[in-house]
Amino acid sequence: MINGLLLWVDDEIELLKAHIIFLEKKGYEVITVSNGADAIEQCATQAFDLVLLDEQMPGLSGLETLQRIKEIQPATPVVMVTKSEEEDIMNQAIGSKIADYLIKPVNPSQILLTLKKNVHRREIVTEVTQSGYQQDYQQIAMQISECNNFTDWVEVYKKLVKWELELSSAESNMTEMLIMQKEEANNSFAKYIVKNYLNWITDLSDKSKSKATDRPLMSPEIFKSKVFPTIDEGNKVFLIVVDNLRFDQWRVLSEEIGDLFDIEEELYMTILPTATQYARNAIFSGLMPLQIAQMFPELWVDEDEEEGKNLNESPLIQTQIERYRRHDKFSYHKINDSNAAEKFMQQLKNLEQNDLNVLVVNFIDMLSHARTEMKMIRELASNESAYRSLTLSWFRHNVLSEVFKELAHAGYKIILTTDHGSIRTTKPTKIIGDRNTNTNLRYKLGKNLNYNSKKVFTIKDPRQAQLPAPNLSTSYVFATGDDFFAYPNNYNYYVAYYKDTFQHGGISIEEMVVPLITLTPKKR
Structure with missing residues (x-):
């Protein structure tokens, strides 16, 4: 069995016979050439798994050869072999997207390591990831059966999401096993909700009671427990509510902004139904839906009415601030499309005098609905992994990524959350x-x-x-x-x-256990 086809380019190739024999014994086929022109010709006739390229050669230099090889085989990893570590040369090589570099004299173990990193990385990652999940599987199953409170469920959910992300990136065939374990978790989670939910709501609604120790933080408590205390600490605060943001999607997005912020990660429990009309209005009002309908009937819209169900969010925020006898100056903005996003960016500088700025972003919810209605979107987001990938692509190319950069630069403390997830x-x-x-x-x-x-x-x-x-x-x-x-x-x-x-709207871990993130700009 051949482990890979390698091209080794070096003007002193005859001195590397021992290395080549070592690689051949390890199962690699090695083609050797002594100059850049021959290397380019070889690359034009066949595809290689990796190229080892000498940096200093007569005729075409290593850097010139590298550029030509990349034009022919852009995806083939090229490892530069150099006698010097001159900064300018290394910068040029890295800028030309070398996969790795080795310093002469190279030894066989260094070469083997770079092959593992650049040729066999995917197989090794898959093997290690699958082994890790297999070892963890039984422990997770036991944790699911023993979950007694919200903290237990958070730990289980975090583990399931961790393995979901790792197995999908490793393209493992064990994903089906994980899907079955998530299904088992959701069946047990539903029993937990059925047993406890109405007691939580009684506790939540009765102001004479102190919070039950085993009751999770819930939608109407986000301002009281997180937003107001952050303002009171003297911070400029941005509350960003991304509609329909699941914990696994947050984990993918967090890698994009990790270099800008220190991240404090919590999860909270949404109210039922896990739908915008109920859960998001509960966040902004600090009240349960029935309380909104009774206290502010003009701000509550029943299910059977034609009027939009989330048009009164800014007035609901105002009622909550007034109920707590606060005087916070706030702004409210909603981004549904690129025009609204551009308009918001133009106003960003004018928001600094506010104690609180609230931004609602609706893209993921719109993506979820578009996936249902449009065949093309359904094919683009054909599974959970593709759905996360589409979310990440949107974030990278959306104005929201610029918003995070601007807010980090301006020193805002950001509370990032959602109203519910989806399944x-x-x-x-x-x-x-x-x-x-x-x-x-x-x-x-x-x-x-x-x-x-x-x-x-x-x-x-x-x-x-x-x-x-x-x-x-x-x-x-x-x-x-x-x-x-x-x-x-x-x-x-x-x-x-x-x-x-x-x-969304029902009972599952993905819908009900959702991210509540505090982002503090990193000191530069």
């Missing part, structure tokens, strides 16, 4: 409702709903969950795991259309 739905579950039943695929509210009670979490008295009830007989029904609701009418078409789409 890739795969299993339809039938439900029957009247024409006034809402359209969301992960939760339903209405009268006389008919469903399989073993597969859902039902709240028959919405007041217990601090949710508005348009009618006396209204109940809320939440899908769990990766289920989605489908009507019996036109069932097959409906299932085929919505299966394997990213949805």
